[in-house]
Amino acid sequence: MSSLSRVFAAPTVHEVADRASAPSAPLSAPACPGEREPVVPPPEPTASWPASPAERTGPWLPDGPTGLGTSAARALLPLPAESDRPAPGPEAGPAPEGGPRPGDPIPGLYCPPAVPADPAKVAEVDRRLEAWAHDLDLFPPEWAGDFAGFQVGRAVVLQHPAAASLERLVVAGKLLVAENVVDDCYCEDYGGSPIGLGGRLIIAQSALDPLHTADGYQRQWHEGLGADAPLRSYADAMRAFREIASPSQVTRFVHDMARLHLGYLAEGAWAQTRTTPPVWKYLVMRQFNNFRPCLSIVDAVDGYELSEPFYSRPEVQRVTALACNATTLVNDLYSFTKEMAVDEHHLNLPVVIAAEDRGGLKEAYLKAVGIHNEIMHAFEDESAVLAARNPVLARYTTGLAAWVAGNHEWHHTNTYRYSLPNYW
């Protein structure tokens, strides 16, 4: 068994049963290249959900956590006893003497630690992704430094510590590369522009959500998906995702990518009209222009499925959005200096706070850290309520929390892409 096989989390009983039906192969290699790996059906959930709306407002509303969102959680589910709830993560520490050093986390930013990334796994994922990107001709040689500097392999290994196989990690990496290629080439750094963005993004969406039409035009559409690197990357990454995901997980992802593209269009519209929105409107846009497509695949990458009836419940949608918003605001905070260096009007949370408060960027930045922390605590409080009620939701919310922690680790240690302002 290769050394890589030993680093994957030992599968639980039902996953082993599932794999017993597949051809025997070490964990580190797909059962059979290109063969669709079975998605492990979740165990039947215990009937712990109130049967009807009337039950949701029963007398059992105990005292529990207060703050953002707890009223929503309390209205829907009984809160677990304090002893049931996991201890909160370590509170953010103060700034080190002389301020944070390159690679240090933002002082005062609250985020639990990530599972350390196994270097062997990172190297193998990077090797496979680089070969894939080269085969699809995704970027010219002059971008090779930025590709290496992005550290995609380290990102997905940190974000998915319970990934069921190396192949599933590589699929997450292909999607991450494709999402950034589209953002860079269509919207931002590499020739992107808000002008005509809608026309480019609608074809990009069809690389995920196929056209169904008359044969002749169907063929033209299929040929059109090879026209540029963004389209090629979306089409091939999506093909790979369809091989490891269930139909409902695919539909979930396609929906989340449409949300992402709507967020790109809003950001582009405000750039065209030079609009600096009020903070609340910016937070709406950032809930769509968001890492959500990465978090919504955590069950597929970990080899199980949070079934659609569970995933669609309002309280599950809420904790998913809270996790996605917290991790995207982390990007605002770590990419702040990079974005300000390019365009002082680039929209991010500190910029819109400073405009609304008519204050300085430093005060706005520190206020943005507080907003992130409030969202992060709400995510932890409310997902603890869900996790205490159902093992599948416990696994799902653990996966969300791991993605949030891993992505924070990737951001604060990626000194090639990011650096902190001298605010401490």
Ligand SMILES: CC(C)=CCC/C(C)=C(\C)COP(=O)(O)OP(=O)(O)O
């Ligand atoms: C990976 C993924 C789904 C990205 C979608 C949206 C996106 C590019 C981000 C949330 C990152 O934000 P931003 O455009 O500010 O990227 P950088 O700050 O340049 O890393």
Ligand SMILES: [Mg+2]
């Ligand atoms: Mg950013």
